[in-house]
Amino acid sequence: MQAFEYANPKTLQEAFGLLSEKWGEADVLAGGTDLLSLLKSYLHTPKRVVSLSGIKELRGIRTAADGLHIGAMVTLEELLDHPAVRKDYPALVQAARGVASPQIQARGTVGGDLCQRPRCWYFRNGYGLLGRDAAGRELVPGGENRYHAILGNRGPAKFVSASSLGPPLQALGAKVVLASAAGKRTVDMEAFFVTPADATTREVDLKPNEILTEVVAPPAGGARTATYEVRQREALDWPLATASVALRMSGETVESARVVLGHVAPAPWTSAEAARALAGRRLDEATAGAAAEAALAAATPLSQNHYKVQLAKVAVKRALLAAVGGATS
Numbered sequence: 001m002q003a004f005e006y007a008n009p010k011t012l013q014e015a016f017g018l019l020s021e022k023w024g025e026a027d028v029l030a031g032g033t034d035l036l037s038l039l040k041s042y043l044h045t046p047k048r049v050v051s052l053s054g055i056k057e058l059r060g061i062r063t064a065a066d067g068l069h070i071g072a073m074v075t076l077e078e079l080l081d082h083p084a085v086r087k088d089y090p091a092l093v094q095a096a097r098g099v100a101s102p103q104i105q106a107r108g109t110v111g112g113d114l115c116q117r118p119r120c121w122y123f124r125n126g127y128g129l130l131g132r133d134a135a136g137r138e139l140v141p142g143g144e145n146r147y148h149a150i151l152g153n154r155g156p157a158k159f160v161s162a163s164s165l166g167p168p169l170q171a172l173g174a175k176v177v178l179a180s181a182a183g184k185r186t187v188d189m190e191a192f193f194v195t196p197a198d199a200t201t202r203e204v205d206l207k208p209n210e211i212l213t214e215v216v217a218p219p220a221g222g223a224r225t226a227t228y229e230v231r232q233r234e235a236l237d238w239p240l241a242t243a244s245v246a247l248r249m250s251g252e253t254v255e256s257a258r259v260v261l262g263h264v265a266p267a268p269w270t271s272a273e274a275a276r277a278l279a280g281r282r283l284d285e286a287t288a289g290a291a292a293e294a295a296l297a298a299a300t301p302l303s304q305n306h307y308k309v310q311l312a313k314v315a316v317k318r319a320l321l322a323a324v325g326g327a328t329s
Contacts, residue, residue, distance in 0.1 A: 001039040001040050001042065002039070002042065002045045004039075004045075004046055004047055004048060004049050005047060005048040005049070006048075006049050006051065007048055007049070007050045007051065008051045008053065008054050009050065009051075009052075009054060009055065010054045010055065011055060011057075012055055012057060012058075012179060012211065012213070013181070015028075015050055015052065015055060015211060016179075016180055016181040016209065016211070017181070018048060018050045019050060019180075019208065019209045019210075019211075020048075020208055020209060021208060021209055022208055023202070023208045024044075024045070024046065024208075025046060025047055025048070025208070026046050026047065026048040026049070026050055026208070027039075027044055027046040027048075027049050027050070028049075028050050028052060028115075028211060029049050029050060029051045029052065029053075030052055030053075030072070030073060030109040030111055030112035030115075031075065031104075031107040031108045031109045031112045032107065032112075033104050033107055033108045033112065033116075034112060034116040034117060035049075035112075038117060041124065041126075042126075043117075043123075043124065043126065052072070052073055052111075052211070053073070055073070057071070057213070058071045058072045058073040058111075058211075058213060058214070059071045059073045059074060060074065061074055061078065061079070061082045061084070061085065063084050065219075066216065066218070066219070067216055067217050067218040067219045068084060068085070068088070068089065068216070068217040068219075069214055069215075069216050070110050070214060070215045070216075070217070071110070071213070071214050072109060072110055072111030072112075072211070072212045072213050072214055072215070073109050073110075073111065074109060074110045075105065075106060075107065075108060075109055075110075076096045076099055076104065076105040076106075076108050076109070076110070076113070077102075077105040077106050079092065079093075079096050079110060080093060080096050080097060080105065088220035089168075089172070089217065089220060089225065090225055090226060090227075091168035091171060091172065091225035091226050091227040091244045091245070091246065091319075091323075092165065092168045092169065092172070092217070092225075092227075094168075094226060094227040094228070094229075095164045095165055095167065095168045095227040095229070095242070095244065096164065096165065098164055098227070098229045098231075098239065098242075099113075099164055100237075110165060110215060111212045111213075111215075113163050113164055113165045113166075114163050114165060114166055114169075114176065114192070114204070114212065114215070115204055115206060115212060116162050116163065117162070117203070118159040118160065118161070118162055118203060118266075119147075119159075119160075119162045119238055120140075120147075120148070120158075120159035120160070121144065121147075122139055122140060122143070122159075123159060127139060128199055129157070129159070129196060129199060129202075129203070130156045130157060130158075130196065130198075130199055131143075131158065131159070132199075138156065138158075140158040140302070141158070141302060141303070142303065144304065145158065145302040145303060145304050145305055146304040146305050146307075147160070147238075147240070147305065148160060148302055148305055149264060149265045149266055149302075150264050150265070150296075150299045150300065150301045150302070150305055150308045150309055150312070151261065151264050151265040151269050151296075151298065151299055151300070152195055152265035152266050152267065152269060153265065153266070153300060153302070154300060155195065155197055156196070156197065156198070157195050157196050157197075157203075157266040158266070158302065159203075159266055160262075160263045160264060160265060160266065161193060161203065161262065161263065161265065161266060161267050161268055162238060162263075163193075163262070163268065164239075164242075164262070166189065166193060166262065166267075166268040167227065167242055167243070167244040167260040167261065167262035167268040168225070168227050168244035168260070169189050169215060169217060170189040170190050170193075170244070170258075170260045170268045170270060171225065171244040171245055171246040171258045171259070171260040171270075172217045172218065172223075172225065172246055172258075173188075173189075173217075173218050173246070173258070174189045174215055174216060174217040174218070175187060175188055175189060175215070175216050176189060176192050176212055176214070176215055176216075177212070177213045177214045177215075177216065178205075178206060178207075178210045178211070178212055178213070179210060179211055179213045180207065180209045180210045180211070181209070184213070186216075187205055189215075189268075190268075190270060191205060192204055192205050192206075193205075193266075193267035193268055194267065195265075195266040195267050196266070203266065203267070222248075222249075223246045223247060223248060224245075224246070224247040224248075224249055224323040224324055225244070225245060225246045225247070225323055226244070226245055226319045226320075226322035226323035227242060227243070227244040227245075227319060228242065228243055228314075228315045228316075228318040228319035228322055229241075229242040229262075229315065230242070230311045230312075230314060230315050238263065239262065239263045240263060240308060240311050241261065241262070241263055241264050241308055241311040241312040241314075241315045242261065242262035242263050242315055243259060243260070243261050243262070243295075243312070243315035243316040243318075243319040243320075244259075244260045244262065244319060245257065245258065245259050245260075245316075245319045245320050245323050246258045246323075247278075247283070247320075247323050247324070249283075249324070252282045252283060252284075252324075253280065253281065253282050253283075254278040254279055254280065254281055254282075254283050254287075255279070255280075256275070256279060257274070257275045257278040257279065257291075258270065258275060259271045259274035259275055259278075259291065259295055259316060259319075259320075261295065261312055261315070261316065264299075264308060264312050271294070271295040271316075273294040273295060273297060273298070274291040274292070274294050274295035274316060276294070277290050277291040277293075277294040278291050278320070283320060283321075283324050285317075285321065287320075288316075288317045288320040288321050289313075289317050291316060291317070291320060292312075292313040292314070292316035292317040292320075293313065295312070295313070295316045296309050296312050296313050296316075299312070
């Protein structure tokens with residue numbers, strides 16, 4: 001990897017002073033599970049790497065009147081072990097548990113998961129976020145696209161969001177807090193993830209001089225939540241399709257629903273169609289199946305990834321049934 005200056009600040013204010021106004025000058029290091037591979041591949045070549053490991057205010061999980069506050073440097077392991085998370089936010093637990101590597105659970109952080117770069121092999125092999133050759137031609141539509149997007153892919157972005165925690169947090173209506181020397185701003189999870197329209201845009205709404213400091217999930221308030229992931233392998237692997245749901249119920253009837261699909265679009269994909277198919281209905285296998293069909297009705301698969309449509313339908317149906325304690329067959 002290219003040589004760089006390593007900084008280990010102890011406060012956020014010190015860290016802000018080490019960042020840059022331009023992408024590429026400085027990188028933030030959380031758990032390092034993604035950044036180190038980017039550095040080794042020369043996809044990121046920063047002059048400075050700023051570690052967040054010494055900043056205590058980025059750690060810890062606490063409950064408050066406005067919900068669950070999760071520090072950006074909380075590890076997946078800490079998230080899984082926290083009693084309030086296990087009790088009230090099962091969709092989040094199921095998503096974190098899906099990261100099957102004990103090593104990544106121990107080192108990977110909540111903030112790092114949300115900010116990780118796409119796993120798209122065109123991007124990882126130096127063809128840029130939009131997968132274009134030196135002449136500017138798009139490589140994904142006619143190339144190896146079996147793991148690419150089936151929703152939200154009508155523009156130039158065809159990669160899928162790699163975040164495991166993004167879909168359940170989006171389903172929960174969570175927000176992220178972003179901070180810089182100029183102050184803090186709070187962004188809805190749905191607005192934090194971005195589908196780039198050109199090569200100058202990143203896949204998250206984070207400026208190069210900002211740090212994601214915490215995630216705030218609203219109080220559970222009796223919501224029924226679940227995440228279901230479809231994988232090629234149960235060992236360490238990225239899902240092929242996921243669904244996270246959050247339901248407000250009146251008995252067996254759905255009052256309102258949020259259904260968010262993961263790993264099928266450049267950003268976690270909220271399905272208003274699935275929510276409409278559920279509202280006011282008794283949630284059984286037939287209703288769950290109809291919601292799954294509605295969620296994927298607008299899918300536009302590429303030449304090699306039609307199979308993901310059915311997998312995503314399965315994920316939606318099984319997440320809905322799991323949320324109300326039903327069978328997931």
